Amino acid sequence: MRNYCIYLLSLMLIALIISCSGSKKNRKSVTYYNDNKTAILELRNLYDSLYSQQPFSVGFTDNTYTYYVMEITTDTVRYIYNTEKSEQQLYHAIERFHYDTTQLRKLATKMKEIKCLWLDKASFYLNEIKDTVTFLSFRSVTIENPFVENKYYVLLFIRRPIDTPLLRSKVKKGDLVKLDELVYFTIGNRFR
Amino acid sequence: MHWCKHFVHYYLITQFVLSIASINCLAQDDRSVKRIDSIIKAAQGRALAMLANIDTVCPSPYWPNIKPSLFLANLRKNILYPTKINQGKATNFCGYAAFTHILLKYQPDTYTRIIISFYKTGKADLYRRTVKPSLRVRDAAGTLKRKGELDVLHADQLWFLTMADTYKGYLNIFDHKYQPGDENTFWAATNYGKFNRMLREFGDYKVKKVGSDMIRPWKKDLFGYLAQQLDSGIVMMYINSKLTHPTKHSFFRLPAPTHFVVLYNLYREGDLIQIQYWDYGLRTEQIITKKRLKKMTFGISTITKK
Numbered sequence: 001m002r003n004y005c006i007y008l009l010s011l012m013l014i015a016l017i018i019s020c021s022g023s024k025k026n027r028k029s030v031t032y033y034n035d036n037k038t039a040i041l042e043l044r045n046l047y048d049s050l051y052s053q054q055p056f057s058v059g060f061t062d063n064t065y066t067y068y069v070m071e072i073t074t075d076t077v078r079y080i081y082n083t084e085k086s087e088q089q090l091y092h093a094i095e096r097f098h099y100d101t102t103q104l105r106k107l108a109t110k111m112k113e114i115k116c117l118w119l120d121k122a123s124f125y126l127n128e129i130k131d132t133v134t135f136l137s138f139r140s141v142t143i144e145n146p147f148v149e150n151k152y153y154v155l156l157f158i159r160r161p162i163d164t165p166l167l168r169s170k171v172k173k174g175d176l177v178k179l180d181e182l183v184y185f186t187i188g189n190r191f192r
Numbered sequence: 193m194h195w196c197k198h199f200v201h202y203y204l205i206t207q208f209v210l211s212i213a214s215i216n217c218l219a220q221d222d223r224s225v226k227r228i229d230s231i232i233k234a235a236q237g238r239a240l241a242m243l244a245n246i247d248t249v250c251p252s253p254y255w256p257n258i259k260p261s262l263f264l265a266n267l268r269k270n271i272l273y274p275t276k277i278n279q280g281k282a283t284n285f286c287g288y289a290a291f292t293h294i295l296l297k298y299q300p301d302t303y304t305r306i307i308i309s310f311y312k313t314g315k316a317d318l319y320r321r322t323v324k325p326s327l328r329v330r331d332a333a334g335t336l337k338r339k340g341e342l343d344v345l346h347a348d349q350l351w352f353l354t355m356a357d358t359y360k361g362y363l364n365i366f367d368h369k370y371q372p373g374d375e376n377t378f379w380a381a382t383n384y385g386k387f388n389r390m391l392r393e394f395g396d397y398k399v400k401k402v403g404s405d406m407i408r409p410w411k412k413d414l415f416g417y418l419a420q421q422l423d424s425g426i427v428m429m430y431i432n433s434k435l436t437h438p439t440k441h442s443f444f445r446l447p448a449p450t451h452f453v454v455l456y457n458l459y460r461e462g463d464l465i466q467i468q469y470w471d472y473g474l475r476t477e478q479i480i481t482k483k484r485l486k487k488m489t490f491g492i493s494t495i496t497k498k
Contacts, residue, residue, distance in 0.1 A: 060439075061439045062439070069437075073474065076275060076474060076475055077474060077475045077476070077477060078471070078472075078474040078475070078476040078477070079476075079477050079478070080436075080437070080476065080477070080478035081478065081479065085464060085479055085480070085481065086464070086478070086479035089479060122281070122340065123340060123341060124338070124340065124343075125340075125341070125343040125344050128262075128343075128344055166337070166338075191439075
């Protein structure tokens with residue numbers, strides 16, 4: 001009987017630890033966003049300015065935030081270069097598309113500072129009208145637990161407040177967490 | 193009426209043989225390139241002429257949720273910009289998109305004839321069989337949401353859902369009937385055998401294949417083999433897409449293929465390889481190592497001729 005109680009208590013303790021770790025994960029994005037709010041705003045402004053020159057997405061390929069990867073997109077071609085294997089080609093592309101290198105350097109430094117894994121934009125449609133959302137992903141929980149499928153935190157920045165039944169249900173279900181009127185976060189198995 | 197149908201088939205097959213033969217045998221000099229371009233341009237012209245005869249207002253009784261305006265705009269875009277077709281966000285339609293890109297690029301008239309037949313009659317005659325999509329997918333086409341641009345591409349929704357509904361492989365064994373949301377589940381998944389069968393049946397292509405779903409092709413010089421295949425026809429690759437965007441964020445990566453792309457070109461740059469391929473509606477260029485090329489490649493299908 002005593003053994004049975006010990007087992008039961010152990011199980012409850014494990015369940016408690018798991019549930020606490022879960023809630024901690026959910027809070028991480030809020031903390032990250034609040035801690036880096038100014039830096040994120042600056043990063044987004046830099047990204048928007050460079051993006052208007054030529055659309056691209058940018059991020060890191062490694063956990064030490066050493067190698068950058070950049071995907072430059074034109075109407076017909078996507079160029080994928082990184083500083084690990086194709087540094088020269090990346091510099092040529094930057095030159096070819098006339099990116100402001102000072103701004104680009106600032107963006108890269110800022111991303112490294114706040115340990116942002118990937119920065120990108122995606123389009124979506126509401127009532128057949130196109131809109132865009134900016135994604136910023138960071139930190140993988142796999143570093144904490146190697147046996148869990150890769151999960152990434154993704155902050156989503158929309159351009160205008162959206163109130164649709166679908167969005168409301170997603171927020172209600174917990175798939176999306178509203179941080180403020182124009183910022184949401186989600187946890188996904190992809191960082192890009 | 194029957195002879196008319198046969199005549200149309202004969203005409204289309206002749207055109208196809210001509211275009212593939214031209215691509216294969218005569219692609220060496222400028223004159224041939226011009227000739228290929230003119231053949232493709234003529235096929236595009238025929239496709240656009242077919243579009244001009246469609247009722248642009250009345251919805252199809254077979255596809256209740258397809259909006260004619262969105263359907264026709266999508267069709268026109270596909271004919272004029274064959275590279276732009278893509279599977280949309282969060283779907284398992286990459287195999288169908290890769291194959292349709294080839295069909296649109298080399299046989300836009302065949303593609304248009306088939307899709308218009310689906311739209312008008314709810315079925316279409318292919319080279320070897322008649323395809324009749326189920327009521328479930330006919331009701332679902334036009335309702336897909338949160339798929340990026342695919343939300344408003346009603347012709348692509350019709351096409352991809354029909355292909356997924358028609359062709360089944362062992363990956364679809366437990367999920368045969370479409371349910372809403374199945375576009376990103378095993379219902380829509382494509383294994384390598386199914387992909388090659390689709391190429392043969394839908395486009396009536398002759399396909400030479402190496403590789404499988406589990407084991408990589410046994411080629412000592414993969415670069416040399418791919419370059420050789422590019423000289424003999426159109427090359428499609430079955431790859432692990434995570435390896436095209438390598439990261440060190442994950443501890444474990446499943447060594448299995450996940451994605452279909454169309455190989456355009458391949459160059460050596462010192463120890464590295466510059467690879468150019470069609471992926472997700474764009475020509476994509478990147479530099480990879482020999483080792484990565486080997487690791488990511490699971491299947492190579494070469495379309496030679498009919």
